Amino acid sequence: MDKSNNVRRQTLALLVDNEPGVLSQIARLFSRKGYNIEAFAAGPTENPGRSRITIDVLADEPHTELLCNQLRKLYPIHSVKWLNAESSIYRELMLVKVRAESSERRNDIMQLANIFRAQIIDVSLQTLTIGISGDAEKLSGLLNILKEFEVLEIARTGVVAIERGIATINDESKESGEFSYGKNVL
């Protein structure tokens, strides 16, 4: 991949067949074309035969377009949607374990967690574990504050995203969507 100044985090949503080997095909494509997967989340969908994968990748816009076109060629992939930041909702779940050995500390952390609408999901005499869901900004906001305390461990799910309004990932299928072959998208 060429280096360009306009590289930023792009989010792709994929609807794929739920069968063995699909994940390795997708991962293979990213590495072969020289992209690094920044975040990855997969899970079942309303259709038992299909899974949805959300991938964050660092790329500029022309390269993201090329990447989408390459992904669309893989047979187990049914839809690829390059999500637009303004018209999509992003959520990620993060669990943070913080050292908190005095009741004063625990109180401080709980108050901060409250402000972020995070939940305390586990407590021990030495630690507090906080669960929070939200977009990337909210999560990094909480993490910044928690730097004041000793963070012992972080677990994040990777971003999942969905479009606002009636738009769905199924819209962009070849027979109905804007990505029909023969349509000049330039």
Next chain:
Amino acid sequence: MKLTGADILMECLLEQDVEVIFGYPGGTILNVYDSLVKYKDRIRHYLTAHEQGASHAADGYARSTGKVGVAFSTSGPGATNLTTGVATAYMDSSPVVFISCNVAENLIGKDSFQEVDSTGIMLPITKSNFQVTDVNKLADTVRKAFAIARSGRPGPVFIDILKNVTAEQAEYEFIPRKQHKAAGAISSLYERSLADFKIPSIDEEDIDKLVDMIRESEKPMLICGGGVVRSRAHKEFEAFCNLVDAPAAITVMGGGGMNGRNPHTTGMIGMHGSQASNIACDNCDLLIAVGCRFSDRVALDPASFAKQAKIVHIDIDRSEINKNIMTDHHIIGDAKEVLRMLNERLEQQSHTEWKKFVFSHPTETVYDDGGDTLNPKQVCDTIARLVPQDTIVATDVGQHQMWAIQHFHFEYPGQLITSGGFGTMGFGLGAAIGAKVGNPDKTVIHVAGDGSFRMNCNELCTEQYYNIPIITFIFDNRTLGMVRQWQNLIYKKNFSETTLDRGPDFVKLAEAYGLRGFRVNNQKDLEKAIVEAMESGEGCVIDCMLDIDEMVRPMVGGGSHITDFMRI
């Protein structure tokens, strides 16, 4: 009807009208070979000397006939030996179905004898691949594989069948190919949104826009790529070329996509492109590339490639657009259909001045007549004069490949069979065997270099046993010529490990395989050998001795501007 997996596989091949298989048996694929005997009146199997030979033969068969080629191999080393052939087919978009068997289910994952993760290995070099673990899914998988291999932009598909699946029984029902669309798992493929089963419908607006661009253009130029060959659109391309009245260059893969004797042809473009092609590309105001992917051997320096021109890209594969070169306009669709639509709308153009300028530059390199030694153009011209005009030419990779494409004038798709994308040395002999099997009425010649020929010359035994009369011409300069050329020009004549001052004696080698061998040093002997070879109707090897320092001219260095010809 209940059949074993092996029988189902053979029945499915019959559904696809497969007549020929190239392959090599082994432990895990024994059930299939057992079943093959029952079908030998309908499906011919060619046993090659090596799985790689089988893979190239299936590829050569596919390229020359336009049908899907089929190759068999066993697990482990059988499958890995196929890989070079699979990658070769993938890079050149050749429709081949490779079928290999793996160890039985109870042995999978235990590092069993001859076990390897073959679908994993094939992943980056196939259009799609499948492992069949359930005999009930076998027929659908084979149907799917063939559909994928031949649809859209063609390509190789790999099927790995577990050994127990070939022995187990399942219900099988013959479904004619025409009805596959509606049958079983494959119907879902046709419904799929993103796969290219449906021929993409071509946008009329896009066509009209290009027609307008052509009308406005004063200096148009065409490039004929491999897509024209795959879509067998040579007639449409020639008609289009005549209508636009533009010079037309071919890429390596485009050889045969444009009638090489049409006066608009400027020959090859790119690293070893003719002066006429490269200079035209640097001076045109509209560049229309059909079915070509602007590889680094054509668009040597993407930033400066045809910068002054509007670039229009016609391709069936959406992912090729703006991949290597940013284009001004593109049309997605099958080359044949797009060109037909363009020809319908476009009226005759005339660009006499522009053509005069382009053709003031040479389209072919002239070599010194060395008197008593042979030069490359002389060998090509002599061959072309003495073999039928529709002779199929299969090449290996290197200097001889470039000479063949520069100096032979190909007329129809499938006439040139060469490994353009992957550059596989040793491709030619297997491919020639496949081409001759697919085209028994045509003369097939194999153009090789001494380096390439040494790699897979073991297939001479296949040629001899099945009486496949191929004439092999070795452009013998006792060196890896193309590598030596680079060492000569770029590495200060440091000829590291390229001199082939060693055996074998190719004439004796041919004789050892039961074929005829000739060694020729001059024009007269060459002519005599060709006439004798043609008359014998047997496989022959003609070892043509060339000077060790002969070079492919012209040459533009990798990454350089397309008209920066090296001084050679």
